[in-house]
Amino acid sequence: MTPGGYFGRALVVDLGTGTAEALPLPDDVLRATIGGAGLGSWLLDRLAPAGVDPLDAAAPLAFVFSPLVGTPLTTSAKLAVVALSPLTGLPSDALASSHFAIAGKGTGHDAIVVHGRCAAPSVLVVEGDEVRLEPAGDTWGRGAADTEEELRARLGRAYRVAAIGPAGERLVRYATISTDGRHAGRGGLGAVLGAKLLKAVAVRPVTKVRPADPDGVLRAAADLRTRSLGPATAKYRELGTLANLLAFNALSTLPTRNFQASSHPQAADLAAEDLGPERRVARASCAACTIGCAHFYAASGGGKVRVEYESVFALGPLCGVTDPDAVLTASRRCDALGLDTISTGGTIAFAMECVEQGLLDEPWLRFGDAAALHRAVELTAAREGVGALLAEGSRRMAAVVGGDSIRFAAQVKGLELPGYEPRTLQAMALGLAVNARGADHNRSGAYEADFAGGHDRLHGGAAHVAAAVTSEDRAAAMDSLILCKFLRGVFQDPFPEWAALLSTVTGWEVDGDELATTARRIVVAKRRLNARFGATAADDWLPARFLDEGLTVASGREARLPAERLRAMIDAYYAARGLGADGAPTAATLAELGLPPVAV
Amino acid sequence: MGSPKALLPWHGSTLLRRVVGLVGRVVDGPVVVVRAPDQVLPALPADVEVAEDPVEGRGPLAGLHAGLTALDGRAEAVYLSAVDVPLLHPAFVRRVLGALDGDDGQGPADAVLPEAHGHRHPLAAAYRTAVAARVAALLEQDRLRPAYLLDQLDVRRLDEAALLHDPALRTADPTLASLRNLNGREDYERAHAEPEPAVSVARFGTLRPVGVRAPVEVLASSVARAAAAVGLELDRHVVAAVDGDRISGDPDVPLAGGETVSFLSAEAGG
Ligand code: SF4
Numbered sequence: 001m002t003p004g005g006y007f008g009r010a011l012v013v014d015l016g017t018g019t020a021e022a023l024p025l026p027d028d029v030l031r032a033t034i035g036g037a038g039l040g041s042w043l044l045d046r047l048a049p050a051g052v053d054p055l056d057a058a059a060p061l062a063f064v065f066s067p068l069v070g071t072p073l074t075t076s077a078k079l080a081v082v083a084l085s086p087l088t089g090l091p092s093d094a095l096a097s098s099h100f101a102i103a104g105k106g107t108g109h110d111a112i113v114v115h116g117r118c119a120a121p122s123v124l125v126v127e128g129d130e131v132r133l134e135p136a137g138d139t140w141g142r143g144a145a146d147t148e149e150e151l152r153a154r155l156g157r158a159y160r161v162a163a164i165g166p167a168g169e170r171l172v173r174y175a176t177i178s179t180d181g182r183h184a185g186r187g188g189l190g191a192v193l194g195a196k197l198l199k200a201v202a203v204r205p206v207t208k209v210r211p212a213d214p215d216g217v218l219r220a221a222a223d224l225r226t227r228s229l230g231p232a233t234a235k236y237r238e239l240g241t242l243a244n245l246l247a248f249n250a251l252s253t254l255p256t257r258n259f260q261a262s263s264h265p266q267a268a269d270l271a272a273e274d275l276g277p278e279r280r281v282a283r284a285s286c287a288a289c290t291i292g293c294a295h296f297y298a299a300s301g302g303g304k305v306r307v308e309y310e311s312v313f314a315l316g317p318l319c320g321v322t323d324p325d326a327v328l329t330a331s332r333r334c335d336a337l338g339l340d341t342i343s344t345g346g347t348i349a350f351a352m353e354c355v356e357q358g359l360l361d362e363p364w365l366r367f368g369d370a371a372a373l374h375r376a377v378e379l380t381a382a383r384e385g386v387g388a389l390l391a392e393g394s395r396r397m398a399a400v401v402g403g404d405s406i407r408f409a410a411q412v413k414g415l416e417l418p419g420y421e422p423r424t425l426q427a428m429a430l431g432l433a434v435n436a437r438g439a440d441h442n443r444s445g446a447y448e449a450d451f452a453g454g455h456d457r458l459h460g461g462a463a464h465v466a467a468a469v470t471s472e473d474r475a476a477a478m479d480s481l482i483l484c485k486f487l488r489g490v491f492q493d494p495f496p497e498w499a500a501l502l503s504t505v506t507g508w509e510v511d512g513d514e515l516a517t518t519a520r521r522i523v524v525a526k527r528r529l530n531a532r533f534g535a536t537a538a539d540d541w542l543p544a545r546f547l548d549e550g551l552t553v554a555s556g557r558e559a560r561l562p563a564e565r566l567r568a569m570i571d572a573y574y575a576a577r578g579l580g581a582d583g584a585p586t587a588a589t590l591a592e593l594g595l596p597p598v599a600v
Numbered sequence: 601m602g603s604p605k606a607l608l609p610w611h612g613s614t615l616l617r618r619v620v621g622l623v624g625r626v627v628d629g630p631v632v633v634v635r636a637p638d639q640v641l642p643a644l645p646a647d648v649e650v651a652e653d654p655v656e657g658r659g660p661l662a663g664l665h666a667g668l669t670a671l672d673g674r675a676e677a678v679y680l681s682a683v684d685v686p687l688l689h690p691a692f693v694r695r696v697l698g699a700l701d702g703d704d705g706q707g708p709a710d711a712v713l714p715e716a717h718g719h720r721h722p723l724a725a726a727y728r729t730a731v732a733a734r735v736a737a738l739l740e741q742d743r744l745r746p747a748y749l750l751d752q753l754d755v756r757r758l759d760e761a762a763l764l765h766d767p768a769l770r771t772a773d774p775t776l777a778s779l780r781n782l783n784g785r786e787d788y789e790r791a792h793a794e795p796e797p798a799v800s801v802a803r804f805g806t807l808r809p810v811g812v813r814a815p816v817e818v819l820a821s822s823v824a825r826a827a828a829a830v831g832l833e834l835d836r837h838v839v840a841a842v843d844g845d846r847i848s849g850d851p852d853v854p855l856a857g858g859e860t861v862s863f864l865s866a867e868a869g870g
Pocket of ligand 1: 075097236284285286289290291292293294484485486487
């Protein structure tokens with residue numbers, strides 16, 4: 001019998017023929033991978049041909065749901081989009097919350113996978129087991145939110161839509177997939193759909209999820225709801241993630257001018273503490289969320305714009321810009337065009353430094369110049385002029401620009417760094433270096449341990465390694481269950497508490513130890529999959545800037561991350577994870593976790 | 601004194617807790633407390649190490665030896681501090697340790713010895729860990745005075761002017777109160793009755809009252825005292841950073857004059 005919360009099958013759609021078939025998902029696979037990012041890795045391993053290019057027709061892309069989706073558990077309405085990343089060439093998973101997750105699962109599938117390429121720009125419509133391709137029509141060329149609106153108007157309000165914007169159509173390597181105004185943002189999976197000429201996927205629910213213990217789920221949901229409104233989430237509810245910015249500035253962890261500095265003298269102009277009360281016009285929640293971390297500010301020129309720390313840091317201090325209107329306008333344009341704000345800001349900041357160093361002849365592209373920032377965003381989405389280069393991301397751009405520019409291209413595995421300075425957050429430095437999908441703050445939240453003060457954040461060592469491992473394991477569990485990371489502070493003893501939720505939904509008797517092992521398996525499975533697609537130990541490293549250049553924090557103390565220290569942390573991480581010197585899981589580790597050999 | 605110096609109360613904390621916090625803020629490596637036989641210690645941060653001084657009453661060289669032994673191979677230099685210096689300022693420790701590496705252009709030395717207020721201060725001094733063998737030899741010979749060690753070393757002596765040549769120390773501790781130790785009950789009571797250090801309090805995120813942009817100045821000798829002074833309740837959802845550097849959830853983290861304590865949400869990230 002299929003466990004509660006699952007349908008036990010994925011829908012696999014061939015976009016070339018417009019046909020679909022069901023892929024059974026056996027109980028043991030579901031229990032070993034849970035859902036979301038974990039199940040997505042399994043699907044990618046199963047369905048991606050060896051050596052396939054991420055933008056090739058044969059490359060699959062999966063929308064993966066989870067056992068908790070569709071239950072009233074707060075923040076559970078999420079999905080993972082899993083595919084090979086055009087930016088990194090490696091497997092990537094990007095999460096988003098939305099009604100699309102609930103409706104997509106309501107088609108009676110735990111995942112919807114697409115492969116192949118449409119003959120012309122199209123929309124995939126899924127109702128239960130029925131699929132059809134419709135012409136994208138005049139949605140091609142338009143923004144994701146517009147497309148979503150138009151398709152729901154055309155098909156009916158019961159449909160939910162995930163769509164790409166113009167950046168995805170033009171294969172910008174960090175294009176997003178959007179739904180409900182939320183973005184599966186990192187890794188450029190929007191370009192994978194663009195390459196398939198697939199503008200959007202529209203789903204209509206035909207069935208409901210059945211948990212094993214419906215009353216137990218209701219009780220757990222009520223309890224979680226109460227806890228979700230406590231002090232652990234106050235920051236998200238009252239100010240949103242932008243509350244990070246001013247504090248990060250004071251702690252020298254705010255990346256500035258392409259990581260040339262770790263604080264900006266005008267950072268206060270972008271403080272949520274001041275902008276929130278002055279400009280906030282709305283606060284919203286994702287589907288099925290009681291926290292509501294989405295804060296909207298009035299935008300210059302009318303309308304409103306959603307404000308997130310990562311977008312503001314990347315399009316603000318990272319590019320030397322601190323005028324709030326300029327930064328919010330850039331953020332709004334990225335959302336409309338379907339660009340990942342972190343990689344957009346990261347790549348533009350990199351280009352600005354290339355100009356500063358005389359390596360790129362675009363004299364207008366200067367740090368601190370808001371008009372230049374806006375122009376660069378538009379050129380990127382259009383792939384015009386220098387935009388054709390920017391659209392490739394900083395690592396590929398460095399290969400073209402040459403000189404020693406790769407040393408200050410702030411990326412790992414090709415993915416641009418998020419807003420956490422590695423030299424002053426050295427557990428996070430390790431997390432950024434080793435994470436399977438590249439420099440990322442959602443798959444490794446090791447910065448949390450740096451900010452908690454249990455270790456010296458400027459001096460990476462054994463405690464930092466342990467923090468990075470724990471953080472990845474927790475993230476893997478949350479990304480597979482799926483629960484929003486902003487809920488994490490309400491759990492005092494996460495694995496047993498999460499296991500209890502999973503047991504109530506599925507009917508399995510999962511305990512904290514089993515779930516912790518599952519989390520570890522998911523992390524190791526990603527490393528295994530990375531190895532299958534060519535990742536080596538050389539990919540687990542930070543750009544030279546972080547290892548050669550020091551920073552001084554406000555106390556006067558020097559923050560340095562010598563290469564030997566990073567090497568020692570990575571070696572200790574490999575040992576803790578059961579990886580060999582090549583960065584791939586050893587045969588013994590794979591066997592222990594029930595995973596197949598790297599080459600299958 | 602009536603009670604062991606390490607346990608003496610200091611504005612809600614203890615002398616020893618205060619001194620390990622002030623020294624620990626400056627150094628990169630571990631902080632080691634040397635405990636006399638049967639000595640009771642106050643609560644200390646989890647990362648503070650305790651080394652046993654096996655024989656009572658052999659003086660500071662025996663303590664230095666126990667500390668250096670505990671640190672074997674893990675540090676190149678140490679700052680040696682007495683416990684009864686509640687007015688110690690981290691800028692003083694930074695100045696003395698900096699001089700050991702010759703950062704004032706004088707070249708590196710084996711030890712840095714402050715000489716101020718008419719005294720030498722071997723218990724407010726910096727030593728290279730390589731001196732451990734000489735300390736051991738002196739103890740073997742029962743030559744227990746620090747002067748015997750200093751006579752054998754390349755010592756950089758810092759008088760008041762030299763100490764205060766450092767602008768950071770000049771601002772933070774112009775009277776060199778860092779060197780004021782408490783030799784009796786009266787000294788202690790007088791020092792304890794003085795106003796607590798003036799510090800700045802910055803609040804971030806939801807902890808900051810709307811419209812309060814600039815840090816506020818309060819008198820507070822610890823994070824707990826600073827929080828109380830601005831009416832902030834400390835719990836597991838709040839952490840504090842001192843001078844934008846060390847972060848902790850421990851309310852007993854000491855503060856010194858001129859420092860800024862920042863309170864922020866423990867729920868970092870997003
Ligand atoms: S906390 Fe924020 S990101 Fe998480 S589910 Fe709720 S609204 Fe969405």
